[in-house]
Amino acid sequence: MPTLEFKGKQFVYSHHLGVPFRELKVISDKSLPAKGQKPSLDDNLIIHGDNLEALKALLPTHAGKVDCIFIDPPYNTGNEGWCYNDNVRSPLMREWLKKSANPVDKEDLERHDKWLCMMWPRLQLLKELLSERGSIWITLDDNEAQRCKMMLDEIFGEENFVASCIWHKMDSPKNTARYFSEDHDYLLVYTKNIAFWELNHLPRTDEMVSRYQNPDNDPRGPWLLSDLDARNKYSKGLYSITTPKGRVIQGPPKGKYWRISEEKFKEMDQDGRIWWGADGNADPNIKRFLSEVRDGVVPQTIWNWKDVGSTRHAKTEILKVFSDTDEREIFVTPKPKALVARVLAIATDKNSLILDSFAGSATTAHSVLEANKKDDGNRRFILIECEDYADTLTAERVRRVINGYPYTGTQRDELHRENITWSTFEKKHSKVLDHVASIENLQGHEYDKISKQIKDGVLTVTGERKVKGTAPGLGGSFTYCTLGEPIDIESLLTGKGLPTFEALARYVFYTATGQSLAKVGEPAPDGFIGETDLFRVHLFYQPNREWLRSNEAALNAERVTAIEQNSKGGKRAIVFAVAKFMSQKELTARRIEFCQLPYAVHRILGD
Numbered sequence: 386m387p388t389l390e391f392k393g394k395q396f397v398y399s400h401h402l403g404v405p406f407r408e409l410k411v412i413s414d415k416s417l418p419a420k421g422q423k424p425s426l427d428d429n430l431i432i433h434g435d436n437l438e439a440l441k442a443l444l445p446t447h448a449g450k451v452d453c454i455f456i457d458p459p460y461n462t463g464n465e466g467w468c469y470n471d472n473v474r475s476p477l478m479r480e481w482l483k484k485s486a487n488p489v490d491k492e493d494l495e496r497h498d499k500w501l502c503m504m505w506p507r508l509q510l511l512k513e514l515l516s517e518r519g520s521i522w523i524t525l526d527d528n529e530a531q532r533c534k535m536m537l538d539e540i541f542g543e544e545n546f547v548a549s550c551i552w553h554k555m556d557s558p559k560n561t562a563r564y565f566s567e568d569h570d571y572l573l574v575y576t577k578n579i580a581f582w583e584l585n586h587l588p589r590t591d592e593m594v595s596r597y598q599n600p601d602n603d604p605r606g607p608w609l610l611s612d613l614d615a616r617n618k619y620s621k622g623l624y625s626i627t628t629p630k631g632r633v634i635q636g637p638p639k640g641k642y643w644r645i646s647e648e649k650f651k652e653m654d655q656d657g658r659i660w661w662g663a664d665g666n667a668d669p670n671i672k673r674f675l676s677e678v679r680d681g682v683v684p685q686t687i688w689n690w691k692d693v694g695s696t697r698h699a700k701t702e703i704l705k706v707f708s709d710t711d712e713r714e715i716f717v718t719p720k721p722k723a724l725v726a727r728v729l730a731i732a733t734d735k736n737s738l739i740l741d742s743f744a745g746s747a748t749t750a751h752s753v754l755e756a757n758k759k760d761d762g763n764r765r766f767i768l769i770e771c772e773d774y775a776d777t778l779t780a781e782r783v784r785r786v787i788n789g790y791p792y793t794g795t796q797r798d799e800l801h802r803e804n805i806t807w808s809t810f811e812k813k814h815s816k817v818l819d820h821v822a823s824i825e826n827l828q829g830h831e832y833d834k835i836s837k838q839i840k841d842g843v844l845t846v847t848g849e850r851k852v853k854g855t856a857p858g859l860g861g862s863f864t865y866c867t868l869g870e871p872i873d874i875e876s877l878l879t880g881k882g883l884p885t886f887e888a889l890a891r892y893v894f895y896t897a898t899g900q901s902l903a904k905v906g907e908p909a910p911d912g913f914i915g916e917t918d919l920f921r922v923h924l925f926y927q928p929n930r931e932w933l934r935s936n937e938a939a940l941n942a943e944r945v946t947a948i949e950q951n952s953k954g955g956k957r958a959i960v961f962a963v964a965k966f967m968s969q970k971e972l973t974a975r976r977i978e979f980c981q982l983p984y985a986v987h988r989i990l991g992d
């Protein structure tokens with residue numbers, strides 16, 4: 386398979402392996418726990434920090450557990466002000482980045498290389514977090530979509546590519562565009578393992594349902610016509626048919642075949658499943674009953690703004706939540722809730738875990754909470770945002786939609802829209818003006834103001850009214866976290882910033898087994914923290930430098946006996962401690978593998 390080469394690739398190739406693990410630090414006063422509960426890492430999470438480190442911090446708890454990843458990374462338009470400053474250890478890389486411009490702008494000839502270097506390790510970690518049945522959805526535009534697809538083919542495997550959806554995001558063309566009005570973005574969809582992925586069909590829209598009619602009052606309910614003939618060759622599909630009025634149809638139209646055999650046709654006619662037109666003499670068609678068609682419709686790759694919202698809708702949604710904030714200060718690139726809702730409808734069930742590591746204004750959380758409200762679901766979300774607005778925008782939106790919020794604003798209804806050029810205006814101006822005046826006369830009383838505008842060759846008439854109300858709370862809760870100190874050799878040696886027992890337990894369990902530890906209990910006499918099909922893992926540790934230096938911290942005969950007594954099923958034991966008072970030979974005979982803290986902690990995955 387051809388692969389994409391880019392500057393820096395050899396240095397970022399394994400960068401995700403060397404990123405230090407950090408503890409997730411709960412910030413209680415920014416969290417919103419459920420009533421009577423304490424903030425907990427098992428709740429929905431909003432993490433303030435760089436997603437490279439935050440994703441790594443999630444591995445010990447969430448590897449292989451995320452069902453759906455939706456990300457909306459910087460598109461690399463050259464105007465977003467994003468910087469590439471991952472701390473990649475290679476001197477060549479440092480030299481390159483020292484000399485090149487940050488933030489990454491349009492003039493930067495290496496902007497694509499930098500974007501790919503930024504995304505590569507993050508996608509590697511996202512893949513680790515995804516469950517075997519999970520999928521990842523990435524919004525992009527033509528700045529990076531094609532390069533990203535090649536990169537995803539390499540990381541996720543070409544066979545796991547599902548679709549490149551088109552989101553028709555503009556509800557009116559941009560007439561100021563130099564060449565084309567760019568009306569769409571992409572959603573690239575990959576699975577962790579296509580063999581295990583099952584998508585949900587989408588519910589029929591009201592418009593689809595309304596196409597089903599029941600002109601003959603069939604007791605089976607509304608139906609839709611489908612053709613009796615098709616181009617596919619069918620040996621039993623050539624026979625003559627006589628209509629109820631006696632007209633003989635010699636056979637299917639030229640070059641076509643009836644879809645069903647004569648026997649089947651007669652059977653269906655007997656059962657009232659053939660429609661001969663209102664007069665009983667038309668060419669026959671098959672009635673397809675709404676009650677009998679499959680529950681949902683297969684998702685299509687073109688997503689129209691009428692169904693999933695436009696960029697304008699997204700802005701209106703966020704303005705409603707933050708109607709007390711100056712419009713100019715509001716986040717500029719949100720996605721509409723309905724867009725994320727469609728991803729959730731296709732790729733999640735009521736208990737799914739959803740991750741968005743480029744969270745922005747928290748549209749993903751908003752959509753997850755709405756989906757839960759709608760079907761009484763228990764979906765959970767994890768959001769990551771690096772900017773300072775992680776609290777004031779990302780988490781604040783979630784607080785507001787959980788609790789409910791008052792809003793004031795201007796409701797704008799478009800009453801008329803017409804393309805207009807000077808020549809049409811010259812010819813038809815009195816007609817146009819009359820039409821606008823009639824709109825004002827008829828609908829003016831419903832609004833505080835009717836505004837008229839000609840912009841970019843489009844005339845719009847808009848009714849505006851002040852609205853005030855309270856959006857009811859959707860319920861839910863979340864825990865707000867930041868990233869703690871790296872869990873590394875240095876901190877264990879010096880005693881500075883020693884990790885908690887819980888954080889170290891998760892970390893050593895993950896590094897030893899590659900699996901995440903669901904729950905960490907209190908330290909046990911035999912140091913047991915968790916097990917997999919093959920191993921039982923034990924940890925003797927207290928975040929106390931004196932204790933770590935004392936004999937108390939060592940693996941001794943008493944502890945080995947306790948480990949042996951509690952061991953079931955002959956699994957091997959992996960024991961983490963700072964020292965041991967028995968030889969490895971003796972331990973091996975007892976099926977115990979000793980890993981010395983702190984050095985053993987850094988048997989980084991992938992070695």
Ligand SMILES: C[S@@+](CC[C@H](N)C(=O)[O-])C[C@H]1O[C@@H](n2cnc3c(N)ncnc32)[C@H](O)[C@@H]1O
Nearest residue numbers: 435436457719720743744745746747748770771
């Ligand atoms: C295009 S916006 C996402 C908008 C979001 N989908 C919404 O509906 O509001 C991208 C976000 O990712 C954040 N971001 C960019 N690089 C990041 C990083 N390395 N770690 C965490 N967040 C990052 C940006 O600060 C920005 O808020």
